[in-house]
Amino acid sequence: MPRRASDSVPDTFLAEIREQPEALRRLVDARADVEVVAEALARRGVEVVRLVAHGSSDAAASYGVYVFGLLPGWTAFRDSISLSTYYRAELDFSRSAVIALSQSGETPDVVSYLRAARERGALTVAVTNEPRSALAEAAEWTLQLHAGDERAVAATKTLLNTFAVLALLAGVAAGRGDELADALRTTADRIAAALPGLEEAVAPIATTFAYVGRMYVIGRGIEFGTAREIALKLTETCRIAAEPLTSTDLSHGPIAALDAMFPVWAIASRDECLPALVAAAALARNAGATLVATGNAAEEVPDAEFCLPVPEAPRAVLAPLLSLIPGQLFAAALARAKGLDAAQPAGLTKVTLAQ
Amino acid sequence: MPRRASDSVPDTFLAEIREQPEALRRLVDARADVEVVAEALARRGVEVVRLVAHGSSDAAASYGVYVFGLLPGWTAFRDSISLSTYYRAELDFSRSAVIALSQSGETPDVVSYLRAARERGALTVAVTNEPRSALAEAAEWTLQLHAGDERAVAATKTLLNTFAVLALLAGVAAGRGDELADALRTTADRIAAALPGLEEAVAPIATTFAYVGRMYVIGRGIEFGTAREIALKLTETCRIAAEPLTSTDLSHGPIAALDAMFPVWAIASRDECLPALVAAAALARNAGATLVATGNAAEEVPDAEFCLPVPEAPRAVLAPLLSLIPGQLFAAALARAKGLDAAQPAGLTKVTLAQ
Numbered sequence: 001m002p003r004r005a006s007d008s009v010p011d012t013f014l015a016e017i018r019e020q021p022e023a024l025r026r027l028v029d030a031r032a033d034v035e036v037v038a039e040a041l042a043r044r045g046v047e048v049v050r051l052v053a054h055g056s057s058d059a060a061a062s063y064g065v066y067v068f069g070l071l072p073g074w075t076a077f078r079d080s081i082s083l084s085t086y087y088r089a090e091l092d093f094s095r096s097a098v099i100a101l102s103q104s105g106e107t108p109d110v111v112s113y114l115r116a117a118r119e120r121g122a123l124t125v126a127v128t129n130e131p132r133s134a135l136a137e138a139a140e141w142t143l144q145l146h147a148g149d150e151r152a153v154a155a156t157k158t159l160l161n162t163f164a165v166l167a168l169l170a171g172v173a174a175g176r177g178d179e180l181a182d183a184l185r186t187t188a189d190r191i192a193a194a195l196p197g198l199e200e201a202v203a204p205i206a207t208t209f210a211y212v213g214r215m216y217v218i219g220r221g222i223e224f225g226t227a228r229e230i231a232l233k234l235t236e237t238c239r240i241a242a243e244p245l246t247s248t249d250l251s252h253g254p255i256a257a258l259d260a261m262f263p264v265w266a267i268a269s270r271d272e273c274l275p276a277l278v279a280a281a282a283l284a285r286n287a288g289a290t291l292v293a294t295g296n297a298a299e300e301v302p303d304a305e306f307c308l309p310v311p312e313a314p315r316a317v318l319a320p321l322l323s324l325i326p327g328q329l330f331a332a333a334l335a336r337a338k339g340l341d342a343a344q345p346a347g348l349t350k351v352t353l354a355q
Numbered sequence: 356m357p358r359r360a361s362d363s364v365p366d367t368f369l370a371e372i373r374e375q376p377e378a379l380r381r382l383v384d385a386r387a388d389v390e391v392v393a394e395a396l397a398r399r400g401v402e403v404v405r406l407v408a409h410g411s412s413d414a415a416a417s418y419g420v421y422v423f424g425l426l427p428g429w430t431a432f433r434d435s436i437s438l439s440t441y442y443r444a445e446l447d448f449s450r451s452a453v454i455a456l457s458q459s460g461e462t463p464d465v466v467s468y469l470r471a472a473r474e475r476g477a478l479t480v481a482v483t484n485e486p487r488s489a490l491a492e493a494a495e496w497t498l499q500l501h502a503g504d505e506r507a508v509a510a511t512k513t514l515l516n517t518f519a520v521l522a523l524l525a526g527v528a529a530g531r532g533d534e535l536a537d538a539l540r541t542t543a544d545r546i547a548a549a550l551p552g553l554e555e556a557v558a559p560i561a562t563t564f565a566y567v568g569r570m571y572v573i574g575r576g577i578e579f580g581t582a583r584e585i586a587l588k589l590t591e592t593c594r595i596a597a598e599p600l601t602s603t604d605l606s607h608g609p610i611a612a613l614d615a616m617f618p619v620w621a622i623a624s625r626d627e628c629l630p631a632l633v634a635a636a637a638l639a640r641n642a643g644a645t646l647v648a649t650g651n652a653a654e655e656v657p658d659a660e661f662c663l664p665v666p667e668a669p670r671a672v673l674a675p676l677l678s679l680i681p682g683q684l685f686a687a688a689l690a691r692a693k694g695l696d697a698a699q700p701a702g703l704t705k706v707t708l709a710q
Contacts, residue, residue: 047447048403048430055607069438073445075403077432082576082601083424086627090428092402109603154608214569214596221437236608241569241617243598246437248464252410252707253509253591256700262596272441287702345611347642352607 013152013237013342014332017325021192023157024321026146027164028184031177034165037125037141038172044123046097049076052113055352056155056229057101057127059244060162063225063320064099064170070222070317071170071180085112093122099166100126103145103158104351105133114138127165129158143169152343153350154237156328159229163321170317183314187321190311198308198326199333205292205306206333209263215242216258216289217265217327218250218280221273223295226320230265230327237335237342247273247280258287265327266304268295269319270312278302294326295319368507368592368697369687372680376547378512379676381501382519383539386532389520392480392496393527399478401452404431407468410707411510411584412456412482414599415517418580418675419454419525425577425672426525426535440467448477454521455481458500458513459706460488469493482520484513498524507698508705509592511683514584518676525672538669542676545666553663553681554688560647560661561688564618570597571613571644572620572682573605573635576628578650581675585620585682592690592697602628602635613642620682621659623650624674625667633657649681650674 049068051061061078068076079098083089100114105128115138118124126139129147136142143165147157164184171180215234219227227244234242242265245254250264258264264284268277274297281301285291293304296312296319308326313319335342404423406416416433423431434453438444455469460483470493473479481494484502491497498520502512519539526535570589574582582599589597597620600609605619613619619639623632629652636656640646648656651674653664663681668674690697 054603058604058607065435066438066442069435069444069446070442073447075446075451077434079432080420080424080576081603082628082631083421086576086631087421087425088627089424091424091430092428096430221435221441232608236611239612239614241596241598241612243596248409248436249413252413253587253700253703255702256591257594257596258702259594272443273437276437276441283702345608347610347613347638348608 011332011343013154013156016150016152016156017328017332018195020157020160021188023147023161024164024184024188024191026148027161028181030144030146031168031181033143034168034172035177037143038169040123040141041097041173046095046123047075048096049074050079050096050098050117051076051101052079052081052098052110053101054107054110056159056232057103057162059225059229059232060101060159060166062228063163063222064166066222067167067170067317071174071176081109081113084116085109091120093117093120097123097125100124100135100139101162102135103129103155103162105130105135106351106353108353111135111138127162153345153348154233154342160321160324167318180315183318186314187318191322191325194311194322194325198329201308202326202330202333206330206337209334210337212240212261212263215240215263215265216250216254217242217244218247218277219267220247220277222271222317223267223269223320223323226267226323229324233327233331236345236348237331238338238340247277250280251283255283255287258284258289260288260290263290263292265292265294266301267323268293268297268301269323270297271316271319274300295323366687366691366698368509368511371505371507371511372683372687373550375512375515376543378502378516379519379539379543379546381503382516383536385499385501386523386536388498389523389527390532392498393524395478395496396452396528401450401478402430403451404429405434405451405453405472406431406456407434407436407453407465408456409462409465411514411587412458412517414580414584414587415456415514415521417583418518418577419521421577422522422525422672426529426531436464436468439471440464446475448472448475452478452480455479455490455494456517457490458484458510458517460485460490461706461708463708466490466493482517508700508703509588509697515676515679522673535670538673541669542673546677546680549666549677549680553684556663557681557685557688561685561692564689565692567595567616567618570595570618570620571605571609572597572599573602573632574622575602575632577626577672578622578624578675578678581622581678584679588682588686591700591703592686593693593695602632605635606638610638610642613639613644615643615645618645618647620647620649621656622678623648623652623656624678625652626671626674629655650678
């Protein structure tokens, strides 16, 4: 039996984690919208994709760099928002597409950036759960997330669907739309199948981590966005100073700070970056850090104290959609263990209006 | 009198911080090299600059995004290294310049990336302190840092000169080489003049911070690279989990983790991003965090417990070269207060060979 919350407060965050497979299937059902946008991108001969976002959506943007690079072979990057919105730099947007990601569609500087880019000739796409938001209204095209109503401040369904819509768009742009759509449906099934076991598996680890104040979350390549998202979830819901690092960046300084009370969450997926990840995990282990190994190649990480493997993805580029799940469940369990309400973190609201 | 180390171990890290003005003047003296590279970039009609690096050099790459955007108006971004080196994505490099930054010139995956990009038609530039390194040999062009011998593992002179060479290259590319070279010389003078006072000012703050385990370092726009570098210095030399955040990203989750033992180092410089920085600092203060305000607009941050202002830069784009200094000095003083050797952090070597 999965461990269930014992108090009377309904755990919205956990409930929404469980709703993700259904939300993902809804997104794939709306694939036709993605095809229209992919066609618009192709007509304009877009060569460069500028991704802009904050928070969780920005973790999805990191994932976007990889799916666009690996599937249609596009140059994609997370653009500076302040260069265009604050400094008004004279950049050439004429051969660029802008994909602006905001679950609420109201993040002020993302909306400002998109408007400025559109004036300068960029093809603009809003990715949002709110088709009547300021972002959707400002953009030429909108890709709706179809995540349904999300009430917890910490994003889950909207985040997973942001990853998914980027993968689907990249797949359609590469002429592999059917393949990616099928693979996303299979991914939804595998998430649904894995959820109860993972929910059970994270509980004892959360108890052990109740006094942890800082963590690194490492992932390389396509899993770096996952690392960013899991670190952010742990920070906002569990008040841990969790920093995402590529496995290589861990060696360039941060390794010096590790000790037994400074654990490392390592996302190991079976792809070309796995050897680099495994090597970094070994360095962390030698520095005395407690290791939690996750991902579909979790078992390849030697000497991990805790192992949270996830099912293989039907396509390697979709591995992050599965790797996200243990991080979300662990955040929910740890917040509960610490007596925090993961759905309503201190000082946060669902729509962040900070400039 | 500045506070001096009382023990007998020579503090290489602090000595090299003090050598920076001299190193910066040497770099400006070698301006002719920068002009040759700028001409090569102009001849090739480069439109996109891909910056690649790890560690401190990657903080400089963040700064590079802004100087290229603000001065010649180029689109510059920190490219994914793993897309090209591990996944071998089929990207079009024909209209790109690659600027690969490595103080040692031996960072393996930066060298591999540069080789792959050159094979695919990119114009390649190595920025390194070691003109006979693997990176310099692999690149079409090399910009030497002229920082002189650097013995402390934590980079100081090489890092400052990496920031400076990017600003100078961007200035020359924008037809403003004389102006930037003069401004860099003035910056060197202002750093030299500010060093003794700052060295004295950081000492009492370091004593107060001896038991701090985690920090955020916030900066927006052109100061985000500075935030990344200071966070890394605190992590590697003082074993603090210090994470860099843009002022906006602080509001998108991390603010929830703050409390009185989780201080925030805020870099406030007088430019278009200052209001966003000041607003974020106020949020951090309301969340109970101890605030250290630095930068040339440090006094604009209300209610900061500690204030470490630096002189105005002769040009706003050069502000980060001055904002770096209190961070370095604070790291040196705090390492000393904690009994750590900042020049030889645990588990690190001068040349990081991790993949």
